[in-house]
Structure formats: structure tokens, C-alpha cells
Amino acid sequence: MTNSINEIPNTKLMFVIGSNTTEAHPVIGTKMKQALANGAKLIVVDPRETQLAEYSDLYLRLRPGTDIALINGMMNIILANGWENRAFIEERTEGFDEKFLETIAKYPPEVASQITGVPVDQLVEAARLYATTDPAQIFYTLGITEHTYGTDNVMSLANLALLTGNLGKESSGVNPLRGQNNVQGACDMGALPNVYPGYQPIVSPAAQAKFEAAWGVSLSPKPGFMIPDMFEAAHSKNLLALYVFGEDPVLTDADANHVRKGLEALDFLVVQDIFMSETAKLADVVLPGASFAEKDGTFTNTERRVQRVNQAIKPIGNSKPDWEIICELATRMGYPFTYQSPADIMLEVASLAPQYAGVTHGRLENHGLQWPVLSCDHPGTKFLHEGTCTRGKGLFMPIENQEPNESPDAEYPFLLTTGRKLAHYNVMTRNSAALETYSPEELAEINPADAKRLGFQDGERVHVKSRRGELDTKIVITERVPEGVVFMTLHYLETPTNVLTNGAYDKVTKTYEYKVCGVQISKIS
């Protein structure tokens, strides 16, 4: 997030697109509701009528995957009415040129409305509210990124913020709500194939030299595999061994049958986890890690706040904290990792990642610090891009609307979109007896008109099939989804939704298109 979570109650306008906030980030959802109680306006853009949509001043139900057309349409309206922030564009941005304006000119309200299915007056009102309210904030989540053009979706939102100057201020910016508890931190730590810790590029000779000096070995200058590449490489025997740590790709990656075959093709699979996951069942060796309650360390949240994780109990059974297991492996392979504690590891992180330069476990205490923390006396950073953007000037990018890789057709007429529900977090919370009692099974959402046409009753089990896989699921009939759309979650191994989803991915980030694919639905005979 460019801004902080506790800036939300003070904002005047929230533009929430592709985020089921009250279910996927419930406490951020409460902050949004507090902002509403303080008089803020709320625009929700989502094909699915989320709980947050019920609270909104304006709910735009766009056709799944037409976000760029919607945002370009809003920018067209903003420019036509002179609502853009000329001073901000002049001082803080570049790329506001003919090519950009020509692209926006292709999306007058009528065209944007036709593509998105959102009425013109709603597009105008959304544009007016967002452009003329100060401070205004954008929030997005996987509804934006889980498309084959997810990166372009994000850049469109950046265009919208730059055009109106809603950036670099308290309670005003572009805020991706990160999904996993430490997805921000795992990225910061360089658990990515193209960057070292602190986002220093693998291809930069200076970065390579820095890390070679720090670690005393020569390092590969070749960027590694991203997740989808790994399964491809396993199929083609270019990848022989995989070490899976705290993930369950068999359930959580798109096109699960393809993923499973990739894992089965490996010569050697090691899984380190706290539960016998579906992926672990395929492993040659399973190593028992310790849960968050059993180890020390830090998580970095969606607002860049590095916070302590404190050991409360001893590791269960013969399990071990994950860092210890990895250190023991390194030592056995001839490079001793001699860290005495997670605090010790953080000292090395601070010496190598500029954003973490001033982070030590001692300084975090019970309040944490928001990166960048540039030195030991730097207080951390509440919001980003004040005065200047990280790259210097904010860059406008001309972005055209695109089609999903696989849209519904005559053979697979329903559009399947996926997400999370309040009571569960991915696949692990099934092991909580309380949550499992409360929410024990998948309930695929289907529109009443579709249910009527197909003769489905509420609570009936139906058969769902895509080009990649099939399953049976219980349904709930609800107007939360529009006609022609089915919504399912990824939580239930008995209903492994990702056997259906499409493995096509974004060209830059290789994020799967979890949000759109074609399925057929039929009665179970």
C-alpha cells in the first residue's frame, strides 16, 4: 500500500475495485466502514455484489475482466469535464502525451459502457466523485491482478491516480491489499527469481557484486523460474528437484491437474509444512516446520509494517522452526549458516536491503516499523511518494482494453470467477475445528435466473466442468453473482476449484487468470 491502514477512516472517498475487503481483509473492511461513518463516500467496482457493495454510494457491476475499459472510460470523462489535476500532471508526471490521450479518446462513455456493461451515468458519477473529492484512495486486490493483463490493470489504476493527483498524500494513494500475511515480506526478502533482497535486480552487475561480497560466493546472473515455469520445466525434465516450503500448489495454483502432473514428473520433491498438504502427499521427503506460535521472527503487512512474531510455545512434537531447518540443510551442503536467532538473520537483512536498513528486532517492540526505514534513527514511512515518486516522475502508460485468455463460449457457457470467503484463509484454516464447524463446505454461487433455467434447487449438488477438469459442488442461489457467472472459493480440498481454473498467466508477473474461465454446469444424473 502507498498509504497506511489507519489513514482509511480519515479519507473522503474510497474507490474499491476487485476487492472483497470485508471478507478477504476483514479488519481493513472495518476501517472502511469507519470511514463511511465519518462521512466518506464509497465506490465499489466488482462483478460480484460483495458485502461492501451493499454499503456503497455507487456500485458498478462491470463484466468480469473489463477493468481497463472502465478506467479508461472514467479518465475520458474526467478529461472531457476538466476534472484532471493539471498542476500535479505538470509537476509530478511524464508520459501525458498524444499517445496516451489518443488511447483515452478511444473510450468515450458510450464505448466504455458498452464494453463494461456499466450504465453511462454511473461511469460519469464515479469519475466525478473520484476526481473531485480530496483525499481519495484506490484499493484493489486480486480482482485486478489475477488476469492475463493484471499488470496492465494495475497501471491503468496508476494512470487514474496520476491524472487526478490522488497520490503521495495522507489518506490518498493507490493501495493494493496484499493477500497473505507475509507476502509483502517474502517479496522484500527476495524470495523472487529476478531480485535479491530489497528488490535489487539479479541482472544488475553491481547488485550481484554486492551480494557476492556479502556471501563470499559467486552468484548466478541468470534470473530463475517463476512458478508456472517450474511446472513446465518439471514436465520437460529441465527441473528435477523442487523444495516446496509452506505452500500447497496442488490446491492453490491454477489448472491443478497440470500442476500435479508437473510435481509427479520430478525426480525429487521435498515439502516443508505444518500439515500433510495435498502437495506434501506427493513428496519424497516431508519436513515438519513450526507454526507462527512456535517461532520468533517478523511479518511485513500490506502497509509495509514490519512486525514481531513472538514465540509463545515450543514447536509441536519433533517439528522445528523453518529457518533452523534451512540453516541445517545449508550447513550439510557445505556452506554453514551460523545464525543464532531470527534477530541475527534480521541484522544481515538490514545490512543488505536498503528498505530494512534501520530494522532490528529490538526497535520493532510492539508497534513495528513501516519501510522504508533508512537508518537506525529513521522513523519509518507512513505513506509513499510524497513530493516525488520512487522512480522520480509518475509515468502515464497508454493501456488498451484486452480480453481474458478464455471467455465463456457455446461449449462452456458460464464464466467461473474465484475468491475467498470470510470464514477461511486459503486451505490451512480447515484445520481449525471452530472455523470448520462454521463453514464446512464449498457453496458455489449461481444466479437465480440461471438456476431456474437449469432446474437447480438451493443446496443441490451439481457438476461443474472446464476444459481442464471437473468436480461436483453444492450450490447456493443468490443475486450476489450476475447471470452467467459462477463464483467459487479455493478453500476446500473436497471441491478443488483450481482443477477448473485456467493456467494462462500475466505476461509480466506470470500471475494466473484465476478470475475468468469458461465452465459448463449440469445436474448430477
Place this chain on the structure above:
Amino acid sequence: MLITITIDGCEVSVPKGTSILEACRMHDIQIPTLCYDPELTSDGACRLCVVQIEGNHNLPPACRTTVWQGMVVQTQSPKVRAARKTILELLVANHPLDCMTCQKMGNCFLAEYAYDYGVTGEIYQGEKRKLPIDDGNPFILRDPNKCILCGKCIKACSQIQGKSILDYSFRGFNMQVSPAFNLPYNESDCDFCGSCVSVCPVGALTEKHMVGKGRPWEIKKVQTTCPFCGTGCNFDLNVKDGKVIGVTSNPDAPVNGKALCVKGRFGTDMIHSPNRLTTPLIKKDGVFVPAEWDEALDLVATKFQEIKNNYGADAIAALSSARCTNEDNFVMQKFMRAVVGTNNIDHCART
């Protein structure tokens, strides 16, 4: 601008607009409260925080009275203590006195103040309520018989969670706090965030799974960061005899204060799930066989080394974990880069 007032004979300075209660809390002067919470608006409902102000005839509630220059306040005068005692006597008159088995024992503000003010329940022998207990959900136990109608749960639901599931119903002696139409929680629109439980001063709202698991003085609280979504809420793990028995809000949590969601507050029982892996396992002839750490780690190290030697480091890859700590992830990527010798490391960064 600072205002100088005198509390119990001591001169203190506080910012303009501060309430007497806040001024007292800033200076560690104890005033009993049942309906006050710094995260919520003050209604002055319980009247337990009454104080005596020089020149005033009545006893105003400290939470609803703003300080003024030269104010002279007494928080423990006989008149004040007598008034508070009467309020407590009236609250206890219809309150079940099953403290020995009450989950709130040791954390109950009513019991604490009754002890302080010598209230035994003998003065007013009132009628007791016999309302059904709401236990139809896996998370929250609601015992309306113990409710003192302070209204904090109602405000937590509306002001923290923004849901307004709870409100007063019925009148007079029959007054209760409940979801609409006096429905049980699980038939209401409740999200089970448990904010109501976190503010209840008595045993009316308790965490169901913690009942019978431990007394406050036996429990060690460890502040930590929630392992579920990316919001980064902090809470206290409640530990007894080396076991996590539940979660309670930590008011100092920097992101969330007392607010949590159903997963963070009630889902950590997965820590002690019988499904936890407790020993390394090696697959032999298609079946997992328990192994010692040395055997398992040696096998992994040998296989990795063998593949690296025969096919190159790029034939090995790792999926790191967005669920694990920064330190775990740092050593994992360093292991792959500096020890194995490849940049084949990724995690579900985009999901």
C-alpha cells in the same frame, strides 16, 4: 493548550477538551468504569465513574465531563464512594453469583469493584433472570443473565465493526442486549469478529473455546502478529501449560486495536490440530515412514548435491512461503542462491 486542575489534592495539567476520566488515566489515578472504552464513544451509562467537583451539588460522570481551568476534583470522597457502592449493589442484585465457575473470574470488572467497595449482594435481594444461554455458534457464548447492560458490545459492533447487529431490546427489568428479534447470534447477520467479546466487562460474552481452559492468573499472554491475511493485526496468544488456548485482543495493537476477524480471534485452534506434522517423513516404497532429522536432512542434502553435480544448479528450484517469516524467507532465498547456486526461487507473490 493545557488546563490545570486539581485531582485528589494533586495539581495536574492536561490538554483542553480532556475528560476528567482521561485526565485521571493519564496520571494513574484509578476510577472504576464499566461502560467506558477509549476506542468507543462515552455514554455515561454505568455512572460508576462519578466524581465530586468543588462547587457542584451533584456527582457528574468523569467520562462525560470535560475539565476546566481550576477545577477541583475528588475521586474517592465518602460521598463518591457511597454513590458507587449503591450502583454496584443494584447491579449485583440481579446478577448471578456463580463466580466460582464463571469464565470471567479474575477478569471481571464487576467482581473487582464489588471487592473494592465491599459489595456482597446481601443488601438488595433482587429477582434473578433465567434467560436461555445463546450457544448455537462455535465461537461466542452469550449469557444474558450476566449482562449489566453497559452497552459496550453494542457500540463495539457499530463503531468498530460497522455492523450494528446488537442493540437493547425489551424494557425495564426485562431489558436485554441481543441481535434483532432476540435471535441467537448464528441466525443473525453477525460476522463473528468477536469485538463484542473483547469489550464485555463481565461474563455475559465469552470465547466459547476458552471456557474451562484456564484462569487469567494461569495464562501467559504473548503479543504476536496474525498468520492469516496481509492486514497484520496483532493479538495476544493466551498460553497455559505450553498450550495456546485462545486469542484475546491487545488494545495496543498498532493496526487493529481491539478489532479482529473470525479467523484471527477464533481460528488459531489449528495450532494444536491433531493433523499437525510432528516428525520428518521419508517415502519408502510409496509409503511415508517416520525418520530422524539427521536421516531426512542428510537425504535432502545428498539428493540436492547429486542433482546439482550431475545436471547443474538450475535443475533445482524452491517455492518459498508467503505464510512464513521474513527471516525464514531470507535464509531460503540465500540457501537457493548462495548454496545451491540458482535463482530458481519464487513464492505465491501474486495470489
